[in-house]
Amino acid sequence: MPEPRNRRIVLAARPRGRPQLTDFRLEEAPLPSPGEGEVLLRVALLSLDPYMRGRMDDVRSYARPVGLGEVMEGGTVAVVEASRHPAVVPGDVVLSRSGWQTHALSRGEGLVKLDPKVAPPSTALGVLGMPGLVAYAGLLEVGRPRPGETVVVSAASGAVGSAVGQIARILGARAVGIAGGPEKCAYLKDELGFDAALDHRAQGLAERLAQACPRGVDVYFENVGGAVWDAVFPLLNDHARVPVCGLIAQYNATAPFPGPDRLPLVMRQVLTRSLVIRGFIEREFAPLRPAFQRDMASWIASGKVRYREDVVEGLERAPEAFLGLLEGKNFGKLLVRVSPL
Amino acid sequence: MPEPRNRRIVLAARPRGRPQLTDFRLEEAPLPSPGEGEVLLRVALLSLDPYMRGRMDDVRSYARPVGLGEVMEGGTVAVVEASRHPAVVPGDVVLSRSGWQTHALSRGEGLVKLDPKVAPPSTALGVLGMPGLVAYAGLLEVGRPRPGETVVVSAASGAVGSAVGQIARILGARAVGIAGGPEKCAYLKDELGFDAALDHRAQGLAERLAQACPRGVDVYFENVGGAVWDAVFPLLNDHARVPVCGLIAQYNATAPFPGPDRLPLVMRQVLTRSLVIRGFIEREFAPLRPAFQRDMASWIASGKVRYREDVVEGLERAPEAFLGLLEGKNFGKLLVRVSPL
Numbered sequence: 001m002p003e004p005r006n007r008r009i010v011l012a013a014r015p016r017g018r019p020q021l022t023d024f025r026l027e028e029a030p031l032p033s034p035g036e037g038e039v040l041l042r043v044a045l046l047s048l049d050p051y052m053r054g055r056m057d058d059v060r061s062y063a064r065p066v067g068l069g070e071v072m073e074g075g076t077v078a079v080v081e082a083s084r085h086p087a088v089v090p091g092d093v094v095l096s097r098s099g100w101q102t103h104a105l106s107r108g109e110g111l112v113k114l115d116p117k118v119a120p121p122s123t124a125l126g127v128l129g130m131p132g133l134v135a136y137a138g139l140l141e142v143g144r145p146r147p148g149e150t151v152v153v154s155a156a157s158g159a160v161g162s163a164v165g166q167i168a169r170i171l172g173a174r175a176v177g178i179a180g181g182p183e184k185c186a187y188l189k190d191e192l193g194f195d196a197a198l199d200h201r202a203q204g205l206a207e208r209l210a211q212a213c214p215r216g217v218d219v220y221f222e223n224v225g226g227a228v229w230d231a232v233f234p235l236l237n238d239h240a241r242v243p244v245c246g247l248i249a250q251y252n253a254t255a256p257f258p259g260p261d262r263l264p265l266v267m268r269q270v271l272t273r274s275l276v277i278r279g280f281i282e283r284e285f286a287p288l289r290p291a292f293q294r295d296m297a298s299w300i301a302s303g304k305v306r307y308r309e310d311v312v313e314g315l316e317r318a319p320e321a322f323l324g325l326l327e328g329k330n331f332g333k334l335l336v337r338v339s340p341l
Numbered sequence: 342m343p344e345p346r347n348r349r350i351v352l353a354a355r356p357r358g359r360p361q362l363t364d365f366r367l368e369e370a371p372l373p374s375p376g377e378g379e380v381l382l383r384v385a386l387l388s389l390d391p392y393m394r395g396r397m398d399d400v401r402s403y404a405r406p407v408g409l410g411e412v413m414e415g416g417t418v419a420v421v422e423a424s425r426h427p428a429v430v431p432g433d434v435v436l437s438r439s440g441w442q443t444h445a446l447s448r449g450e451g452l453v454k455l456d457p458k459v460a461p462p463s464t465a466l467g468v469l470g471m472p473g474l475v476a477y478a479g480l481l482e483v484g485r486p487r488p489g490e491t492v493v494v495s496a497a498s499g500a501v502g503s504a505v506g507q508i509a510r511i512l513g514a515r516a517v518g519i520a521g522g523p524e525k526c527a528y529l530k531d532e533l534g535f536d537a538a539l540d541h542r543a544q545g546l547a548e549r550l551a552q553a554c555p556r557g558v559d560v561y562f563e564n565v566g567g568a569v570w571d572a573v574f575p576l577l578n579d580h581a582r583v584p585v586c587g588l589i590a591q592y593n594a595t596a597p598f599p600g601p602d603r604l605p606l607v608m609r610q611v612l613t614r615s616l617v618i619r620g621f622i623e624r625e626f627a628p629l630r631p632a633f634q635r636d637m638a639s640w641i642a643s644g645k646v647r648y649r650e651d652v653v654e655g656l657e658r659a660p661e662a663f664l665g666l667l668e669g670k671n672f673g674k675l676l677v678r679v680s681p682l
Contacts, residue, residue: 054613060613061613062579062613062614062615222608225605225608229608238403239625244608244611244612245612246612247605247608247609247612250605250608250609253605255601255605255606256600256601256602257600257601257602257603257604257605257606258600258601258602259597259598259599259600259601259602260596260597260598260599260600260602261597261598261599261600261601261602261603261604262598262602262603262604263598263602263603263604263607264566264588264591264594264596264598265596265598266604266607267563267566267570267585267588267591267618268588268591269620270585270618270619270620271585271586271587271588271620272395272401272402272403272620273403273620274403274619274620274621274622274625275618275619275620276617276618276619276620277608277611277616277617277618277619278611278615278616278617278618278619279610279611279612279613279614279615279616279617280615281615284580284615
């Protein structure tokens with residue numbers, strides 16, 4: 001049997017516009033051994049998320065970009081293979097940020113032990129993890145829907161959007177989801193209980209959305225930008241709240257964007273309708289994590305929140321799966337199974 | 342002596358772009374007599390404010406537009422001439438919304454008695470009135486500057502902006518004002534104590550602003566839009582707050598605005614810098630009014646807040662003065678003296 005090696009996917013080139021498979025490179029390296037205080041992790045599941053597109057660009061953001069030749073970043077569920085750290089022992093299953101690779105060393109910072117008896121470990125990357133928290137906190141802290149209000153969410157069948165719509169319903173609001181394709185829309189309505197679901201790929205989104213929101217839109221949970229924004233914006237009510245969680249439709253665009261300039265109109269409506277537009281990232285909501293974990297676990301247990309995973313087999317398929325994510329090809333939380341749990 | 346008549350300025354035409362003097366018309370009418378429960382008011386001071394430009398357009402906003410042929414709206418200080426209302430007697434000085442006219446009937450709703458011994462009645466239209474309240478509440482509730490943070494305010498020598506900068510200083514923040522012309526900038530620095538003041542009419546605003554804000558911008562109190570926004574936007578720090586109080590640079594624009602489209606870039610920065618952009622109007626801050634009145638009165642008494650008024654003589658000059666306001670020709674809170682107090 002050959003010595004096991006670490007396989008890893010590094011950023012080979014910074015994309016211009018839409019990323020290509022050639023922007024990634026699969027490398028192999030000897031398996032590292034843990035030094036004193038270190039842990040050797042074997043990655044079981046890798047989370048693929050839209051924010052990773054931003055890390056590929058060398059621009060100012062809330063996090064530093066991935067360097068050329070560096071392993072692509074990412075949240076992972078991993079198994080402890082060897083430990084010289086007092087907190088974990090071989091066989092422990094942990095949440096880590098090991099990135100797009102089969103193995104990683106850790107000094108223990110940020111590792112969270114997972115109990116597979118409490119919840120499937122994969123949920124730590126989805127509904128009980130970062131996507132669930134930004135859905136929960138973005139909706140409760142920024143969106144603040146009141147009973148009877150209308151919440152619209154884009155990318156609604158995704159990891160964040162599906163949680164947003166279901167939490168909106170739990171809070172007594174109407175949930176209207178926008179997603180790509182009839183299959184996703186049927187899932188939103190029939191399986192997740194959204195009040196309405198609209199296919200942004202079909203004609204006449206603006207008109208259909210207006211019909212689905214007869215009392216306007218009080219919260220627009222923005223995951224997408226682009227044409228979906230244009231459909232939602234005219235429907236925003238006075239004092240509407242717009243949590244901005246993602247803008248996947250424009251991540252690949254190369255500025256400048258062609259006119260007309262929509263900013264003055266948006267600012268005018270911010271003023272005359274007293275709108276709130278607010279961006280946020282996960283870490284500012286750290287204080288909400290305990291409440292999130294408790295609420296979300298209980299909602300999952302009672303069947304009030306359901307989730308769906310889209311699992312791709314094998315690390316080498318991560319780049320292709322990630323490119324598909326940017327096109328909306330996944331259906332549910334996108335995960336890569338890197339090795340068995 | 343001729344019978345006194347009511348003179349009033351009505352909206353004669355809806356402007357396309359920049360308003361013209363011909364969009365207004367001076368009319369005369371017999372003086373009304375108060376019926377049971379009514380008050381006849383003689384207007385002494387009329388406030389001219391940028392929001393009035395919005396009322397001239399027939400578009401959705403937080404308030405209905407002024408109708409063609411209707412008296413232009415506006416806040417006023419008035420003297421009770423005759424009263425068949427139990428709350429006031431002739432000679433009382435009141436805050437009212439009598440609009441652009443010399444006399445008005447009131448049923449008493451919204452009248453606030455003013456005590457000239459406590460504060461000059463004109464301040465009820467400025468630093469102790471609506472402009473002061475939106476400055477105070479917009480800064481405290483939306484801007485939330487912390488000590489040492491940098492607050493930038495546009496239209497900084499105006500009724501709102503001058504209060505914003507001085508309150509920012511009281512809260513321990515740095516105040517950087519943007520205004521039109523060297524005289525206004527000197528006033529901001531020398532008389533109001535702003536840390537820096539920049540003339541947006543001179544070359545290189547973006548570079549000069551960057552120099553004046555070496556640690557970036559934490560709060561941008563937006564009164565203007567347009568080119569000033571473009572200078573401030575790149576300097577916004579993570580978690581910066583943008584209270585949107587006015588957009589005077591674009592009120593006269595006729596859509597669509599030429600490209601490039603700045604919205605995607607702004608939304609991207611909202612996301613990656615966790616920005617808050619929030620519009621607001623006076624009435625949502627009504628609960629803060631008592632605290633505002635108390636704080637502002639004490640700041641004026643102690644000299645921590647100073648104000649400046651730009652008084653135009655005679656109702657018939659109101660249209661010309663209003664057009665000047667939209668061009669930034671006033672220097673301080675713009676008032677029209679309609680009759681002696």
